[in-house]
């Protein structure tokens with residue numbers, strides 16, 4: 001074996017050289033696989049239900065937010081400043097602060113309501129609402145049960161979903 005001809009000193013030097021070469025390679029590989037800096041990451045959230053009395057909700061929310069989140073109201077189209085919000089960041093529930101969407105999930109649907117093609121995992125529960133002639137899928141915050149909007153199947157790729165959200169039900173935190 002070639003290795004047997006090397007004395008211990010040379011063998012140690014060779015091992016160190018190989019070690020640094022491998023380390024250099026590993027660093028390069030991990031640098032290449034790092035995600036772009038604009039990607040917003042939200043760590044998995046532990047969702048503990050928040051249950052407040054009607055009185056407590058009235059204290060915590062503005063009358064407009066209360067109408068939407070607790071009474072399933074809808075804000076006027078085009079009224080939310082969040083329609084034009086394009087900064088990187090995270091959209092939270094205005095009722096309980098649960099993170100719901102990231103800026104990477106937002107798109108301009110042209111409807112006049114902030115729209116998203118997907119949500120953070122587990123952020124919402126859904127139910128069918130028959131208040132209009134056709135059934136719509138209404139969604140609620142998984143933590144506080146607050147009504148946020150409706151989800152439709154006319155969204156963009158890759159999901160085809162349009163999560164049409166009341167801006168007043170959201171709190172935007174820039175990254």
Ligand SMILES: [Zn+2]
Nearest residue numbers: 093096141144
């Ligand atoms: Zn909530």
